[in-house]
Structures are given as C-alpha cells and as structure tokens.
Amino acid sequence: MKKKETTAVATAAEAALLSELRQRLEDSAQLEQLTDVVYRVVDSPLGKLLLASTGQGIVRVAFEGEEHDKVLERLSDKVGSRILRSEAKLDAAARQIHEYFNGTRRTFELPLDLRLSTDFRRRVQLELDRIGYGQTLSYAQMADRIGNPKAVRAVGSACATNPLPILLPCHRVLRTDGSLGGYLGGLEAKRQLLLLEHAQAVPAEQHLF
C-alpha cells in the first residue's frame, strides 16, 4: 500500500529554520565523521562544477552536462549513501578552482582520492598530473610515459573516465595530429581550458568538426 506523497510547501519561516537545522546536522555529522561523501557546487566559466570529497580527498569533479544528481547517485552506489552538501569542507577546492580560472593558479594542492578508477586507469590519471600547465601530450606519448606504448586506446579510455577533470589535466592530452580527441565536459570546454592556459598547440577551430 503506497501512500500519496505529501507535497507541502515550506513557509519562509520554516525554510529559514530548516536551513539552520540542516547546517547543524552537517556540523554534527562532520564532528562524528558520519559522512561518506560531502559535496558542493561551484560556478565556473565552464558552467556549474560539482566537487565531491571523501575523508581521503577529492573523489569527483563533474561538469553540469553529466547531471550532478546522477553523479551523486553513482557516488552513493560506489562510495556510500551518507552524502551531505558541505560548503566548508570544500572551501579549499572551491578556492583553488576559482584561482585556476582566474589565471592565478597553475597547479592544485589538494588531496585526491582515485578510488573510482581501476589500477591501470589510476596509473594513467596520476601521470596526467605531470603534464605541466600549458603543455600538451598525445595519447601515444602518454602510453609511452606509462611504459606501455601499445596501450594508446586504453590510455584514451583512462583519460575519458578521469573522475577528476581540471584537477588532473586530461584536457592536456590530444590526438597525435593535434586534434582535440574527446572530453567529458565537451570539446568546447577542453578548448577553453587549453586557451586559458595559453597552450602552445591549441588546435584550430576546424579540428572540432
């Protein structure tokens, strides 16, 4: 027997109190270390970015196009369902991302949690961190770097499934011919990131199509 859902709407006073109570809940949950994941949404020139963190570090950065609700549901499945929004816990990440888009930051100093990646992909994704700001590599060069020159396609998948875009710069990996390849946030986002970094080999517009 399923009851009809109540669709009551909060009055302004109730909404204000609920927001205060929610904050208190977040604080108590932090104090008792009860959360599996905390998250926050920040504005960026590429649209809204979801930042999610476990106790170990940032576990996910997601573009708007990935649908944040769906990303959170997958995190609930793979990491744990005790997920709460937290502005404070993601303060450092939000600030560094903001600085990056302002052009005042070139590297990130944040603890990362790559538990969502398999061993091989994790190896590739960590290697991304060694491509300097404004530099680009090809997928083949990346395969060389991880000592597995034949794994070009697998390197491509590892970049495509990078759970931490922007922080681990998969946007700096291009096709051998200099065209963009793919990007979870869309090719226009990849192009904008490369332009922001004044990358030497920003592919011309026609490579997009």
Place this chain on the structure above:
Amino acid sequence: MKQPFEQIVQAYGLSVLRVCRALLDEHRAQDAWSETFLSALKAYPGLDPQANIQAWLIRIAHHKAIDELRRHRGETVQADPAAGEVAVELSPETNAENHELWALVKQLPEKQRLVVAYRYLGGLGYRQISEFLGGTPEAARRAAADGINSLRKVIDISAYEGASP
C-alpha cells in the same frame, strides 16, 4: 540504489519538522528534529532500500519526541475514548501554517495528539502509525477522529479541511 542522504533531508525535513512542532515546544522540537536526522544518517546504510522513508523517519521522530515528553512531563498515554466518526481529511498544506490550530493539537490527550500529527502532518496511514505506536490501525483511526472532534468543539476547523480522500 540508495538516494544520497542530502536528498532525504531536502524531501522529508519539512514534514518531520511539522510533526516535531506539533508535539513539542519550539526548542525541544528543534532538538528532536536534529536527533532524528542524526540517528537516521547513522542508520541509513543499513536501511532496506525498499523501506518507506517517510514512515521510517516519522517513527524515529516519534521515539525522540516520546523521550522528550517522558523526560520533561511524565505524562501517561490516555486510553481511547469512545469512537467517533470523521468524514473529512485535513490537508497538511493548509493546516501546518495555522499556529492556532497546532497549539490546540498540543493540548489534546497524548495518543490523539500523536496520531493527528502523524496522520495529518506526517502523511502516514493508520496502519503505519499503529506499527510503531502500538494498538490496532482501527484504534489509531478512532484516536484521530476523537482528536479532530475535540478540535471542532473549540474552533471552527472547516476552513482548514481539505478534500476528502
């Protein structure tokens, strides 16, 4: 798949708050809300994915509210008075905004107050209510009816009555 707990807070925070406020004074109602959601957060990973979340939360809130009432007043639960008939359903939307009405609900005998709150603010069915309140669904229905009849004697509640089910 379990929805992230934040969505639970967003979806059910309001009805739990209204239930707590109908049973307890403002300060203790806020404490009961906080304790309810903190307990729920702890227990959430073990909750059956098929469970009715609304009923689960109201049950936790019920235990918190009862603890508070016992601690501060030592009230006893009243036996069911004679059965009455209630033909109307109150709609949670209109009623929750009426503080006068809910102040009066607070003066009802405990069992009537609990059932009226869980039914009309928590949106639960009498079977769900009786599962944690004890007694039969029919007894819960009668307690609600008596509560509504008592309210009718003191104020005109017709303005707050919604459509029949």
